[in-house]
Amino acid sequence: RKEVEQDPGPFNVPEGATVAFNCTYSNSASQSFFWYRQDCRKEPKLLMSVYSSGNEDGRFTAQLNRASQYISLLIRDSKLSDSATYLCAVNGGGGYQKVTFGTGTKLQVIP
Amino acid sequence: NAGVTQTPKFQVLKTGQSMTLQCAQDMNHNSMYWYRQDPGMGLRLIYYSASEGTTDKGEVPNGYNVSRLNKREFSLRLESAAPSQTSVYFCASSQQGGGQETQYFGPGTRLLVL
Numbered sequence: 001r002k003e004v005e006q007d008p009g010p011f012n013v014p015e016g017a018t019v020a021f022n023c024t025y026s027n028s029a030s031q032s033f034f035w036y037r038q039d040c041r042k043e044p045k046l047l048m049s050v051y052s053s054g055n056e057d058g059r060f061t062a063q064l065n066r067a068s069q070y071i072s073l074l075i076r077d078s079k080l081s082d083s084a085t086y087l088c089a090v091n092g093g094g095g096y097q098k099v100t101f102g103t104g105t106k107l108q109v110i111p
Numbered sequence: 112n113a114g115v116t117q118t119p120k121f122q123v124l125k126t127g128q129s130m131t132l133q134c135a136q137d138m139n140h141n142s143m144y145w146y147r148q149d150p151g152m153g154l155r156l157i158y159y160s161a162s163e164g165t166t167d168k169g170e171v172p173n174g175y176n177v178s179r180l181n182k183r184e185f186s187l188r189l190e191s192a193a194p195s196q197t198s199v200y201f202c203a204s205s206q207q208g209g210g211q212e213t214q215y216f217g218p219g220t221r222l223l224v225l
Binding site: 034043046087091098104 | 217
């Protein structure tokens, strides 16, 4: 099993729709979780960290499910500008905890 | 405040040639990283430097060497380039290591090895 797994998509959704992505991780000792956004041919940029109690930033909501070992990202009222690839990132447990990135989920918001 | 900068932006090499990718950050971060990104493979860690003076191998270190020149600069060297090293290379930095903090990425270097 891969350390971090994401559905590559693409998810094609109309403007205004709500869309959700999941990201599963294999290391139960992981402590830190992130969602990054990557536009085509650009570098990844932090979208939001994921906290144990869940957190919201405007139209974006991130949640953590430790029991099932996944994190989720919900985007409400999708905008054309939300079209991008969304990468999850999870740190490992024990020793120097490097971050492992998922391969990303591609979102295309359609007019 | 430029964040993380990388040079060059693009490079074409012939098999066997060598080159150094440069990375610098102006955020006074302690930790720096080199990743490669390939289609379907995601970001894979090549080397990292938890702090000035230290470097460690990541997931895919073979064929690469690194130097943490000072707190600001972290270079990646390909001694004898191979076609399998065709990729997009990203440098990143974070305030501390340990994977608990946001990483800030440079704009990337697109490398083609013929």
